[in-house]
Amino acid sequence: MGSVMQVVFDAASLGSLYALGALGIALIFGVMRLVNFAHGDVIAACVFVLLWPSVDAVAIVFAGNLPWFLLVPFVLAMGAALSVASEVVVFRRFRNANPATMMIASFALGFVIRYFLLMLYSSRPKSISLLPTLSQPVEIMGARIPLLQVITIVVTIGVLFGLTSFLRRTRFGLEMRAAAENFTMARVLGVRANRVIMGAFALSGALAAAIALILGSQTGTANIVMGANVMLMAFIATVIGGMGSLAGAVIAGFLLGAIAVVMQVILPPDARAFRDAFVYGAVILVLIFRPQGLLTARGTKERV
Amino acid sequence: MSLLSLSNLTIRYGRLTAVRNVAFTLAEGEILFITGPNGAGKSSLLRAIAGVTPPAGGRIDFADHDITGRAPEDIARLGVSMVPEGREVFGSLTIEENLTVGTGMHAGEHGWRGRAADALEEIYATFPILKERRHTQAGLLSGGQQQMLVIGRALMTNPRLIAIDEPSLGLAPNITDQVYERLIALRAHRKLTLLIVEQSSTRAMMVGGRMILMRGGEVLLDGDARAMGQSEAMQAAYFGYGDH
Ligand SMILES: Nc1ncnc2c1ncn2[C@@H]1O[C@H](COP(=O)(O)OP(=O)(O)OP(=O)(O)O)[C@@H](O)[C@H]1O
Ligand SMILES: [Mg+2]
Numbered sequence: 001m002g003s004v005m006q007v008v009f010d011a012a013s014l015g016s017l018y019a020l021g022a023l024g025i026a027l028i029f030g031v032m033r034l035v036n037f038a039h040g041d042v043i044a045a046c047v048f049v050l051l052w053p054s055v056d057a058v059a060i061v062f063a064g065n066l067p068w069f070l071l072v073p074f075v076l077a078m079g080a081a082l083s084v085a086s087e088v089v090v091f092r093r094f095r096n097a098n099p100a101t102m103m104i105a106s107f108a109l110g111f112v113i114r115y116f117l118l119m120l121y122s123s124r125p126k127s128i129s130l131l132p133t134l135s136q137p138v139e140i141m142g143a144r145i146p147l148l149q150v151i152t153i154v155v156t157i158g159v160l161f162g163l164t165s166f167l168r169r170t171r172f173g174l175e176m177r178a179a180a181e182n183f184t185m186a187r188v189l190g191v192r193a194n195r196v197i198m199g200a201f202a203l204s205g206a207l208a209a210a211i212a213l214i215l216g217s218q219t220g221t222a223n224i225v226m227g228a229n230v231m232l233m234a235f236i237a238t239v240i241g242g243m244g245s246l247a248g249a250v251i252a253g254f255l256l257g258a259i260a261v262v263m264q265v266i267l268p269p270d271a272r273a274f275r276d277a278f279v280y281g282a283v284i285l286v287l288i289f290r291p292q293g294l295l296t297a298r299g300t301k302e303r304v
Numbered sequence: 305m306s307l308l309s310l311s312n313l314t315i316r317y318g319r320l321t322a323v324r325n326v327a328f329t330l331a332e333g334e335i336l337f338i339t340g341p342n343g344a345g346k347s348s349l350l351r352a353i354a355g356v357t358p359p360a361g362g363r364i365d366f367a368d369h370d371i372t373g374r375a376p377e378d379i380a381r382l383g384v385s386m387v388p389e390g391r392e393v394f395g396s397l398t399i400e401e402n403l404t405v406g407t408g409m410h411a412g413e414h415g416w417r418g419r420a421a422d423a424l425e426e427i428y429a430t431f432p433i434l435k436e437r438r439h440t441q442a443g444l445l446s447g448g449q450q451q452m453l454v455i456g457r458a459l460m461t462n463p464r465l466i467a468i469d470e471p472s473l474g475l476a477p478n479i480t481d482q483v484y485e486r487l488i489a490l491r492a493h494r495k496l497t498l499l500i501v502e503q504s505s506t507r508a509m510m511v512g513g514r515m516i517l518m519r520g521g522e523v524l525l526d527g528d529a530r531a532m533g534q535s536e537a538m539q540a541a542y543f544g545y546g547d548h
Contacts, residue, residue, distance in 0.1 A: 171408055178394050178405045185392045188354050190380035190409030190461060 005143035007265055013149040015257025016156035017211060021234025022241060022249035023163070024207035030180035030244045031200045034091060034102040038110035039208055040231025041117075042082055046212030047222045048117055049078045050128065059126035059222060068131055075213055076206045083205025084198050091201075092194075117224045125223035130216040152214050159210065160250060163203070167246075172199060180244065233260075240286050242293025252294060256283075306365075307332040307497050308353070308465060313362035315348045315521075322348040324521040325362070332464070335491060335498040337508035337529060340518035346501040347389045349518075350467050353499075354386035355379040367464065381409050383464030387471070389501075391450045393457075395443025399434050402442045402453055403427060406461035419462070427456035430486045447474040455483060459490070467499040472507060484511060509533040 021039070028036050050064035050071075063074055090109050094102045134148040167173035172195075179186040179196045187193055208227075215226055234249075237256050241248025259282050263275045271278075286294070306329035315323035323345040330336050338346050351357040353364060355376035364372045371379050385406070394402050407420040428435035431452040437445070442453060451474055458466055466487070472480040488511065490496045502508060508515045508529040515529035525532055 171411060174397075174401055174405060175408055177397060177401075181394045181396055182392055184356055184376070185388070185394070186405065187376040188356060188380060188386055188388070189406035189457065190377050191405065192377050193375070 003143070005141050006145065007261060009140070009143070009145045009149050009153070010264075011258040011261040012254070013152045013257075014261055015254035016152050017214060017230055017253075018233045018237050018257050019250045019253030020156055020159065020207050020211050021230045022237035022253040023159075023246060024204040024211075025234055025238045026241065026244055026246050026249035027200045027204045027207075029238065030246070031176065031183065031197055032091070032095065032102070033099050033244075034094075034106065035099070035235065035238075035243075036091075036204070037103065037106040037231070037235070038086060038113060039204070039234070040227030041110040041113035042079060042086070042205060042208040043212045043215070043227030043230060044222075044224050045082055045113055045117060046075055046079045046209040047128075047216045047226060048121055048224075049075065050130065050216070051121065051126065051222060053120040055120075055122035057124055057126065059128050061128060064128060064130055071131070072213065075209045077209075079205040079207075079209025079212065080202040081205070083201045083208065087198055087201040091197075095197075114224055121222070121224070123224060125221045127220055128216060128222050129220060130213070134217050148214070148217055155210065155214075159207070163246075176200060236280075236283055240283060240293055242295045245293065245295040248293055248295035305332070306330060307334075307367055308499070309365045310349075310353075311363050311365075313349070313352065313364065314360050315345065315352050315357060316360040321360075322521055323352070323359075326518075326521075326523055327362075328516060328523065328526060330465075330497060330499065332497055333491065333495045335488075335511070335513035336500070337505070337511075337513065337515040338499065338501045338518060339503065339505045339508060339515060340524075341503070343520075344518040345521040346518055347469050348521075350386055350469050350499070350501060351388070353379075353467055354384060354388075356386075356388075377409070380406075380461060380463075383462075385458040385461045385463035385466045387454050387458045387466070387468040389469040389473075391447075391454050393442040393445070393450045393453055395441065397442055398439050399442050399445070399453060400424070400438040403434075403457050403460050406457055409461065420460070423460050423462065427459060430482075431456055448476060448479060451475050452479070452483070455487075463496070465497045465499060467501075469501045470503065471500060472502060480507075505529065505533055 024039055025036060028034055050062060052060035052062040054060050063071065066074060086109055090105060091102065094105050134151060136147050137144040138147050138150060167177055175186065175191045176196055176199060179191055183193070211230055215230070216222065219226070233256055234253065237252040238249045241252035256279065260275060260279050263278050264272060267275060267278065309329040311327045313323060313326045314321065326349065338349065340346055348357060352359045355371065355374050358373045363370060366379070366382055366384060369382055371382065394405070403424060404420065407416070407423065410416040410420070433449055434453060434456060442450065445453060451471065455468065455471060471483055475483065484507070487498055491498055505515060513529055515527065515532055516523055517525040517532070
């Protein structure tokens, strides 16, 4: 019983990370048909904002020493700000470009962020102790579950509810949904393109920051490539979920997390090293049978 | 004084010139039909006025503002509301959400919530079916119901000029009559200016008002709809006798 619970929590917490990542990608894709590959680097940058720039092996903790109720809003705000800045400085120039051009611009931006971090902090992973109390285990139905896993799952569910009611109940959410479905028509009705796109980037950046907090606490290290794996899985989740469908992205994120954890358990020990290959195999199967994704987003209409 | 004025307007798609040197003015409260055969450039003209397709040349003025090449959301704020060809409802939004998208640009103005609520009731009174199904996803409506929805949605922005691309498309004749009755009533009581694209001149001749006939991207005739309807020039323009 205990070990089953452990697997369930592992799957749900890994799935949460992927779901949060996928949501951040799908939000931006929804309003501007951009697959933002810089998302993973934004995640890494959000961990490094906690440290003082230095190339020493020892991390000089700066904002990381704040109490959690200041630390969390600080990191979320930094993520949102970085993401909005990337829109204003980079993506705004490519708004009318074709999707491939925008995607390449996002790769370029990702490199810029990564090498900027490299310059300021060196490429060596640094050990940090972020929110150390979260690594204590709690007893749930006979299993000892790290508190962080429980918080990850709870936070993700909270984010999903919060985002849903934001999109459903606020004027800004209504404008975002209208713009995601038919950007030109929304503008003809007076919806401000810049406001909606910046809103999507801000939300996406805050989601990246949430992932950064979770990853930072979980691994206890700051590493300039730490966002890469989540970014890749999150991207796959948005594809499986049906590009631009928020619900699809979330479901697929949880599904991927679950598949990865279950593979880890059922694969013979020798094959475990190739877990990800099996996960991608499952992804290919899904796409063969449902090339449009699990849920199809409405309004894949061309934007002007 | 004219509300809308186009001068030397030219619209291109790559090498194709869809509209060539079109010029006309429209006075506040006027009703203007733009008619013409397929490919005449009518829809392109409306899209240019709404800011969706920036013109390649010429100039568009609306209410003393040069709106040539301005963003659609800015043009909408000045009081232009366009219903595009092909409806373009937000299919995943409910009917009521579709209707309220356009009131957002007045958010913050004094008393805007009250006015938005009144406008909504007005639309519901005109098209009771929309009220009945207000919480239905708009994508599930029939074509004609969607047409009512997009016209209602365009009126919700409280425009000075409403430009509608083929309002009668897909509507039963009695519904078309209702839509026109409603538009004409609004024109009288809100000083609404109407710019209506229709394939055929029948409706223009029934309603009366001014009519512009386009063909091949150019204005062929501009005058009183009823008088024009009788003329041979008009027949020639439509069926292209003039070319041979
Ligand atoms: N987005 C576009 N890209 C390329 N060419 C276009 C585009 N839209 C319209 N055209 C071309 O411009 C010309 C005018 O088209 P437009 O849609 O304005 O005509 P219309 O008068 O509205 O015709 P209809 O009565 O069939 O709706 C046509 O030759 C059409 O092929
Ligand atoms: Mg047309």
